[in-house]
Amino acid sequence: MTAKQIITLITGANQGLGFEVAKNLVLSSGSYHVIIGSRDPSKGAKAVANLQSLPDIKGTLDTLEIEVTDDESVDTAAEAVAAKHGRLDVLVNNAGILGQLPSLRDSLRAVLNVNVIGAASVTEAFLPLLRKSEEPRLIFVGSSIGSITGASDPSSPYYRPQGTDYRVSKAALNMLMVQYHHILGLEKKNFKVFTADPGLNATNFTGDADSLRARGAAEPHVGGAVIADVVKGVRDADVGKMVGKYGVSPW
Template sequence: MKSVLITGANRSIGLETVKKLSEKGLFVYLGSRDLEKGKAVVKELTANGFGNIKAIEIDVTKPDSILAAKNTVESEQGKLDILINNAGISGALPQNASNTPIKDIQEVFDTNFFGVISVTQAFLGLLKKSDSPRISNITSGLGSLTLHSDPTWKYYNFKSSGYGTSKAALNAYTINLAYELRELPFKVNAIDPGYTATDFNHHSGPGTVESAVDFIIKHTLTDENAPTGQFFSNDIEDETGVSPW
């Protein structure tokens, strides 16, 4: 049975991803900063017929929490097949480039960028023990520099010096990581679930959680011929879903 760790998985897109991967027969670690909240979610899921799910405490901004989670997965599974770096924050809004406090931007980067790097580096050894390791970094169309430079893009005016730039940095890290692991059976991709109606954006997005998660899974549960080092977006209206960087 393949195993997957999903950070920030006790609600919204993360939680729906847990459900669908459980239904597909994977053993799912439901990552949550608050272990009790995670356990409560798992209890409810189990009561509703979902199996092979375990809550695991992981705060991507705290090295000790990451190490403890890694040790748990290692002792229970011996390896990890899939890492979905889903945890993220938007930060306080608005985020004007000229006057957003540095501490506010740093807080967003600590979770969205440095947190992903910390978790990925901690679990890389376990992922290398898998026959088909996958790393999916959940990003945003707001991290596309190309689209943000196009006045005709429908989200052109959605500028954010913390959130958007943290996702652009995450995209750049994804490229670097995929390149480094290119000779191994890894598939490392940045996946944008699209502008989805969730608690994250006060349900302002037009997309559904179900569509977002289907897209994430499509580009995560891939075969050996699938691309690596790509940026996929559910908001790109063509069959490839490839987004410009």
């Protein structure tokens, strides 16, 4: 690893969109050292091995055990990155779940715990390391399905009474992002904070990638590229907003 590499942590990156973001970064440039965050160390190690076996890989990789709903795990992970790298340049809060419990209140607790509280916990733990970066970036992987504007507009594809728990979590995540954008911008003008919306992708997130393809979902590398563009600075004109395949999405 060279001294000038961009140290990038992606939570939930052993599969799906997080894996595709990591793949995009390490194939595009030797400037990136990507840390694959994973709850299961063996799955994280397998993801790293798979990426390292790719031809023409340019960046470097490592893995990190992190369970975003476990404060001890999160704090231990931050200590490990501090000891090894001394800073963090990019944090991509990608880890997330769908609500699959029969009771809405139980499902909301579970989904918010991962998608919102988990993202806030990770962010708070790694902020001291991000503050040591010359060009810190904080990215939350969101979704236009959390847009209240879309949910309220009969002409919008998001105007449907489905996925309440997940949609609430993504709406909350947008508020979390805006708050960090304001707070961190006040202390460091070049602290860039975003929500990245990768759109609908045919991952195993729902347990049925083929059904997502039937609904017109893109292949995961497409959404991965959307998030990777935010990491790379392609969307810097829209800092503090929810950006993605639709441009800037409304709240």
